[in-house]
Amino acid sequence: MRKILVVDDNRDNQDILTFRLQLMGGFEILVAYNGKEALEVASRARPDLILMDLRMPVMDGYEATQALRRTEWGKNMPIIAVTVGSTEEHREKALRVGCSDFIAKPIIDYSIIGKKIQELFAASGRAAEVASASSAP
Amino acid sequence: MDKPNILVVDDEIGPRESLRVILKPYYNVYAVEKAADAIEMLNLIPVDLVTLDLKMPGLSGTKVLEKIKQHDPDIEAIIITGYGSMDTAVEGLRLGAFDYISKPFDVNHILALVRRALQRRQARVELKNVKSEFLANISHELRTPLSVVIGFVSILLDQLIGQLTDQQQKALERVYKNSGELLELIDNVLTLTSLNAGDLVLNEQSVDAAALVHDCIQRYEKQLQEKGIELSVVSPPGGAPLVGDPAKLGRIVQNLLHNAIKFTPAGKKITVKIANALQQRAVEIEISDTGAGMPELHIDRMFQPFQQMDSSMRRQFSGLGLGLAVARRLTDFVGGSLRIQSRQDIGTHVLLSIPSQPASAAGESATRVH
Numbered sequence: 001m002r003k004i005l006v007v008d009d010n011r012d013n014q015d016i017l018t019f020r021l022q023l024m025g026g027f028e029i030l031v032a033y034n035g036k037e038a039l040e041v042a043s044r045a046r047p048d049l050i051l052m053d054l055r056m057p058v059m060d061g062y063e064a065t066q067a068l069r070r071t072e073w074g075k076n077m078p079i080i081a082v083t084v085g086s087t088e089e090h091r092e093k094a095l096r097v098g099c100s101d102f103i104a105k106p107i108i109d110y111s112i113i114g115k116k117i118q119e120l121f122a123a124s125g126r127a128a129e130v131a132s133a134s135s136a137p
Numbered sequence: 138m139d140k141p142n143i144l145v146v147d148d149e150i151g152p153r154e155s156l157r158v159i160l161k162p163y164y165n166v167y168a169v170e171k172a173a174d175a176i177e178m179l180n181l182i183p184v185d186l187v188t189l190d191l192k193m194p195g196l197s198g199t200k201v202l203e204k205i206k207q208h209d210p211d212i213e214a215i216i217i218t219g220y221g222s223m224d225t226a227v228e229g230l231r232l233g234a235f236d237y238i239s240k241p242f243d244v245n246h247i248l249a250l251v252r253r254a255l256q257r258r259q260a261r262v263e264l265k266n267v268k269s270e271f272l273a274n275i276s277h278e279l280r281t282p283l284s285v286v287i288g289f290v291s292i293l294l295d296q297l298i299g300q301l302t303d304q305q306q307k308a309l310e311r312v313y314k315n316s317g318e319l320l321e322l323i324d325n326v327l328t329l330t331s332l333n334a335g336d337l338v339l340n341e342q343s344v345d346a347a348a349l350v351h352d353c354i355q356r357y358e359k360q361l362q363e364k365g366i367e368l369s370v371v372s373p374p375g376g377a378p379l380v381g382d383p384a385k386l387g388r389i390v391q392n393l394l395h396n397a398i399k400f401t402p403a404g405k406k407i408t409v410k411i412a413n414a415l416q417q418r419a420v421e422i423e424i425s426d427t428g429a430g431m432p433e434l435h436i437d438r439m440f441q442p443f444q445q446m447d448s449s450m451r452r453q454f455s456g457l458g459l460g461l462a463v464a465r466r467l468t469d470f471v472g473g474s475l476r477i478q479s480r481q482d483i484g485t486h487v488l489l490s491i492p493s494q495p496a497s498a499a500g501e502s503a504t505r506v507h
Binding site: 010012013016017019020023055084092105106107108 | 276280283285289297320340356
């Protein structure tokens with residue numbers, strides 16, 4: 001089962017997203033409440049995808065994403081930034097620090113997030129295939 | 138903190154070198170001879186303060202000062218005047234210079250003046266940062282709880298945690314719709330506040346205006362269905378490519394659509410037409426509705442925030458009229474134009490024209506005045 005890590009400092013938003021993902025089915029959901037926790041959980045559990053809030057106490061999502069990108073296991077991990085407000089500044093900064101995609105909260109259409117997750121899984125699957133093919137003797 | 142950067146602009150070597158020697162122990166000093174070089178320097182280094190001789194050949198001194206203030210109104214300027222040329226000093230002060238110094242130079246006076254000017258600049262920059270941060274916080278604090286409300290209501294509405302009776306469904310739909318309105322209102326108030334604070338920046342990139350308009354329309358599909366309004370879209374087959382700020386453009390179109398839908402009675406029509414106006418180097422978006430329309434006299438007033446028609450109209454269609462004000466201000470901001478023609482009882486016709494090239498590429502004629 002694919003593991004998705006949901007990072008959000010707001011418990012209610014965390015629950016909404018987790019509930020929706022559980023209903024989509026097929027995912028094991030992990031949670032973290034700030035960027036630092038996200039790094040701890042991610043290094044232990046190696047999720048297949050992260051939904052990352054950007055504005056959080058202790059360590060924000062930008063910093064956490066940058067830290068993840070510096071690790072060997074996290075450098076290609078699909079990370080979707082999920083944040084309130086849809087300003088282009090947020091989106092641009094999120095993509096600049098290494099997020100794979102961006103979704104604005106409140107999420108109106110959950111089929112979009114499902115689609116984005118599937119797309120990223122497909123892309124990372126292909127990347128893994130390429131990597132294993134190129135490392136094969 | 139780093140040493141502040143001071144730019145000395147003077148065509149005479151004497152005063153230029155004296156100022157360099159006086160200021161050098163405390164500041165990074167860059168000295169240039171010509172006004173044109175001064176403008177170029179502003180793009181190369183973050184200048185905090187400029188000393189400027191207003192009587193220079195070439196580009197006149199006052200023009201340079203205007204350009205400097207256009208580049209960054211928080212750059213402080215100190216005018217250097219020759220003996221007895223009070224009029225140029227006054228002219229400089231009128232244009233926003235901090236103070237003036239007469240030749241011959243008094244070292245202590247110059248240093249004290251520069252120090253005070255830099256203090257003023259720093260206070261102003263700090264205030265601006267505090268304002269921006271406050272806005273960002275407010276925006277986050279207002280939207281977060283609202284996004285929770287919308288999130289849980291949508292879970293209930295989708296009947297994911299139990300069946301709803303018809304009445305429950307209808308009641309929740311109202312909560313959902315009003316939460317959406319509140320979200321738009323918050324976005325509009327914050328946009329207007331950022332505009333007033335001079336805190337908005339342009340993020341220009343390649344976008345297809347046609348696709349963007351389609352996305353905006355999609356957000357209102359449910360409302361259109363409920364009201365039984367028929368909306369038709371005409372767009373060019375190859376799309377409407379432009380280089381612009383998609384977030385600002387989206388907000389403008391969304392506000393115009395929102396307005397059209399709100400003021401179009403059930404069962405009537407809205408037409409959205411997207412066209413490439415190649416000659417004007419613009420993309421034109423026309424939104425025509427068959428709504429109540431409004432008397433010409435009232436259109437100008439509609440463009441002011443918090444004003445909307447007369448009280449009977451206000452009762453019929455609640456709302457602050459903020460959307461149109463934001464649309465107009467944002468259109469100005471992105472260098473476009475917005476025209477509204479309206480006839481009472483016939484409908485409203487909105488023509489939005491957005492430049493297809495970024496303001497920076499359009500040359501002198503596109504210099505914006507805020």
